[in-house]
Amino acid sequence: MKQPPGFIDPLYPDHVCLLQKSIYGLKQSPRKWFETFSNYLLTYGFRHSSADSSLLIFHKNSVSLYILVYVDDILLTGNHEQTIQDLLMGLLTQFRMKNLGRISYFLGMQISSFSNGLHLCQSKYAIEILNRAGMIDCKPISSPASSKFQSTYVSELSAVQSNNFRHLVGALQYLTITRPDIAFTVNKLCQYMHRPLEDHFLMLKRLLRYVKGTISYGLPILPSSLELSAFSDSDWAGDPVDRKSTSGYCTFLGTSLISWQVKKQKTVARSSTEAEYRALATATTNIIWLRRLLEEFQLDLSQPTQLFCDNISAMAIATNPIFHARMKHIEIDFQFIRDCLKNRVLQLAHIHSQDQLADLFTKSLSIPRFVALRNKLTISKSPVSLWGGDKLAKK
Incomplete structure (x- = not known):
């Protein structure tokens, strides 16, 4: 590093400016800030989440605190007000930061509180x-x-x-x-x-x-059961140019939509069953991650997660290895779904195509169908x- 033009003192050409605070824009600045901030929290008793390194968790007796860090935007929540206040006093003493109170705006998202939840x-x-x-x-x-x-x-x-x-x-x-x-x-x-x-x-x-x-329009977060469920779907050969399929899934925690994805499949599927099977595998990876994250929030996940699919053939291939001969050409990394079923991580359930919520993530729909699914997704x-x-x- 060297000083910009105009900062060099001709009387002391070998002297440099003393850096009082981090410089925004340097590649290492966010990493060094996060390292400094997280080290302080680790000494306080927090630990990094194994599912998300930007989430720090504190559990002691009946007290639980959670801190989510995105560069210099920080969310803090917990179940014990006095411990939260004590932590805030320590943070404000150690770092130059502002306590903005109850969340209303975060990373471009507006969070509105109402009688029984958030929006x-x-x-x-x-x-x-x-x-x-x-x-x-x-x-x-x-x-x-x-x-x-x-x-x-x-x-x-x-x-x-x-x-x-x-x-x-x-x-x-x-x-x-x-x-x-x-x-x-x-x-x-x-x-x-x-x-x-x-x-x-x-x-x-x-x-x-x-x-x-x-x-x-946006997503409501409402109090409900903390049961995880997911919907998976695909649009076989939906791209008219390369004939590749589109996978889509969405995941609910109770009645709140918490995760979704639209992704074009990397290879051409030979049948609708194959396309649906690949979509199931993609949804399963997300379920595994969410279950690991929710376990760190001390939620009971002893029951398998229900994954809804509207293709009976794809469900049969996932549950019955006798059909393996028909799917030899599919990459081995998609076959782990069978282990998840065997270990009761998830449970496949059939759903009628008309009730398939993930249909909204795989294709363009007529206005009545689109509005109906949008309402079911709680948007x-x-x-x-x-x-x-x-x-x-x-x-």
């Missing part, structure tokens, strides 16, 4: 995206993508439009943190980042029109007024 949304961030796109006054629409997309314009976008396309799609990726209803469309748009066409730009504009009409408007949202919308 997570990103309305302020959604408005910023619409402003960037110049579509804050656009006409809303009822679904993020057309159920019957037909290619009309095949010409490439200009360099400026392409950069704008990538910028907006990248911003929408972060919006999916609280908006699983747009996850499939955003995933689809991300596949055209390298060479977007006019068709893709029209898809993006339709998605932004949907976001405009659902700005205050809804915020029940309380969002601070600043109305003012921003009027601008």
Whole structure:
């Protein structure tokens, strides 16, 4: 390192400035800060979570505290108010930080408290995206993508439009943190980042029109049973170009949606059964991780997690090794699902295709079907007024 121009004292050319605080932007700054902060917590009695290294856990007698760290944004919660206050006093003495009180805004997410739970949304961030796109006054629409997309314009976008396309799609990726209803469309748009066409730009504009009409939508966190359950689905050969399938899953803790994913499969599936089997394996990996995380929150997970699937053949292959001859070509890493069933980590359950919630993550749907599944996934408007949202919308 060397000082920037103008900082060198001609009388003392060998002297350097004394660094009083960390410099933002250096590659090692976040790592060194996290190391310093976590070392202090470790001496206090915390330990790192084995499922997520950014989560630190404190258990002593009947007291439980949890700290989640993202660079210099920190969440602290627990079941003993006095211990929390004592820890806060120590942190404020040791580090220069602010106690912002009860959570209301974190990493672009607005957390609204109401009578029996919380509501997570990103309305302020959604408005910023619409402003960037110049579509804050656009006409809303009822679904993020057309159920019957037909290619009309095949010409490439200009360099400026392409950069704008990538910028907006990248911003929408972060919006999916609280908006699983747009996850499939955003995933689809991300596949055209390298060479977007006019068709893709029209898809993006339709998605932004949907976001405009659902700005205050998000996920509620409600008190319910702490039973873990999941839904898994796939769309066989859904991509018209390379004929690859799309996997999708969602996971609930009680009635609260806590995890979901949309992912294009890496290889072409020879049958719908194979595509569904790969989707089951992907959902299983997420279930294993969530179970390990929830065990650290001292939840009872003695019962296997229910994984709902609408393909009987895929369930038969997972549970009965006699069908192995039909699946020899599938990579061995997908076969671990059988061990999970044997060890009672999960339990497969059949569900009718009409009730398959993960269907929303695998394909574009008609408006009635999309709205019905969105409601079942508990995606809804915020029940309380969002601070600043109305003012921003009027601008």
